[in-house]
Amino acid sequence: MSQVDISKTQEQMTKAQIDRRAFLKKLALTAAATTAATMLPGVSFGEWTEVDADGSDIQWKKTPCRFCGVGCGLLVGIAEGRAVAVKGDPASPVNRGLCCVKGYHSVQALYGSDRLKKAQIRKNGELVDVPIAEALDLVASKMQETIAEHGKDAVSIYGSGQWTIPDGYVASKLFKGAIGTNNVEANARLCMASAVTGFLTSFGMDEPMGCYEDIDHADVFVLWGNNMAEMHPVLFSRVLDRRLKHPDTKIIDLATRTTRTSEAADHSFLFTPQTDLAIANAICYELVRKGWIDRNFVNRHVSFKRGKTDIGYGIEEHFKFKDAATASDWDDFVEFLKDYSPEKVERMSGVAAGDIRYMASLYGDPSRKVVSFWCMGMNQHTRGTWINNLVYNIHLLVGKISQPGNGPFSLTGQPSACGTVREVGTLTHKLPKGVVMNEKHRQFAAKIWKVPVENISPKPTHHTVSMFRALDRGDIRFMWIQVTNPMVTMPNLNRYRDGAEKEGRFVVVSDVYPTPTTDIADVVLPSAMWIEREGAYGNSERRTQQFDQLLDPPGEAMSDTWQLIEVAHRMGYEELFPWTYENHVREIWAEYRKFHAGPKHEIAPYEELRRRPGIQWPYVNGKETQWRYSTEHDPAADSSHGDYDFYGKPDHRAWIWLRPYEAPAESPSTAFPFWLNTGRVLEHWHTGSMTRRVPTLHRAVPKAYAEINRDDARQMGVAHGDLVRLVSARGVLEIEASVGGRGEPTRGQVFVPFFDEALLINELTLDAFCPISKQPDYKKCAVRVEKV
């Protein structure tokens, strides 16, 4: 090439770079202007015109967001085989073109410099790179060897609500249908199990009856321990938008610490941890006292039940509990509520009796539509099932349920906690339809899976905490962990890390980046991430969202689904997984759909999902069901039962449970005088393994901190940024104090986010759980705070 040609080429490259920069700036402007127009309808930018991708080298493809359970629709810009830009999908009814900061930066999480591209096997204590085929051979042979030596219940798989639906389906079929063990669990046990048991005990069927469109009709939003502004920011923007257009709308923040949600709320009521149980009952007390009950609804559609009380906390090894419903009635319920007058509950909870009455008046006013939202605050709770039941009680008493703008709505933390864990059923007791304990359900699954029914064990084995205890004891010898990071997220972490590292344990980890969990692995499998493979998620509002493979995975990275299929083939199960790489997701979908055939849970055909940014189930005769149980909206509801048919229960009624206040497993004491509450921050996804590799997000919140109330800090002589030592009965952590920062706990409480693998707050937390849901309580244990 001549010097002239080189100069010309350089000139062309420079021009191309300038054009690219100018184009990206136009995209940036487009994103902001679209967002502004979404947030403030009517806003228009005269000189701004939408950037058209035609003629550029960027192709826009649809996908759900990789992160939380809201399930925002994204359009990802692909150029030259890389994801280069993101915008909200205006066609998505979830986010209508809006995204949060994690969503806008989501594609950058694909390109961290330490992305796992090769499989690794531990040799002489060190993880060394090997061809992935060698690693898969070892996984299969080690599983077979473990089964031969210790039995099939010595092998296990632990996935997550970030599994795609095909991932979870293949995991369940391999372990429950082929191998024959119910050692299948997912980290969703740590985040939404109480919501599941709440739904099942109150309604007999899982997942919310309503949908996000409720936001557009509601007059009141009660947020039960839910920092929605940070954890579900796009939905919260819809709530704020509703209030902007309808100024009489009220947002009530019922919480244990002041957050950005509190600042945006009309009222923020701060309560002593665990006393939400008493507050919910006090609201019911007031509804009864004031006569704000929808008598017709209660008489026609509700039954009353009592369950067991003094039910324990699951701290003991081999803890067992089974609840039992006994019949109750209206008079019994009214008598039960006498312990929960607003004045009594004010003394327990710290929430003024007048404020409790005010909340009751909002629920009780027949002219106002009310949505209750919650997430981890109610679910990570040693009485998580109970508090879910109690919020349902409130809605049932006033008949505000399954109508546009009226309903209780449990939000979800992960992109497919609903779609995969709850619907596919990747929990020890579950099948894709029904439970392993039910012979008909086992027969149904065996028929679709084409396995002998005897393969499917009728006994659940271990829920998550129990599974890690079994690994520690040696009852489980082999664990395959996919798309989750339990060596950051398990409560009472020191015990479970020590257990996983014991001699004679074999741990396989499939992930996209090195984590504290890959640190303890014997085999690391590099996973294809999100749009590097084909798949589907299911969000909080029963919306199934498909995505195509848009990018090639790096190196030898492979989807979790295909890793499982490769291992299944090596174990001799080729006939059960006969698919090719090209067709496997579609074939899996066709097989999986058979489980949910029928008007109660029909899911959309694959090609329909490919065309649209998500479809809600039940999807019956080409129509989505937005409000279940209402005969006006739900084709499965039988009008012979009236306007509502709670068909999940044998009596076709929703159940009001008489659930009392019971104390938490651990409370502040002389030795440990503070509550410890843990949680998330806006910028980071769960353990930060992806978002901490996005420079903008990492810079925004580079490390964890301990929020301390300013009066407590002053009393201890602690200033913002000082190092403090947190000590619980289980662990010690030195961490910087945050005083007067983004959030502020009440006096006597500290809050620490869990995203930082260098500051493992779960070494201090307690592995107590709700005896019904088996979900641990990450929100309440006792610590001491010392100035360092």
Place this chain on the structure above:
Amino acid sequence: MPVCSYVVFPRPGQTRELATQLAALPGCSAEVPEEGEVLVLVTDTVTDAHEKALQADLRELEDIHCMVMTFGAPDEVVS
């Protein structure tokens, strides 16, 4: 270095003044709508130091009530 955009909510009545202040910052361009108290900001920085300085300058602007990031292109894509 990154190209980013933000929706910026000014303090009441300060939209035009804030737009002027933002436009004066190196690497910033601001758009004001025909109606409504909001503006959009596009930033384009050339070095890490420039990005840090810009973030610091933005934090100093008292007329910003709050701002929401809406777009961020990775450094290697921009450059």
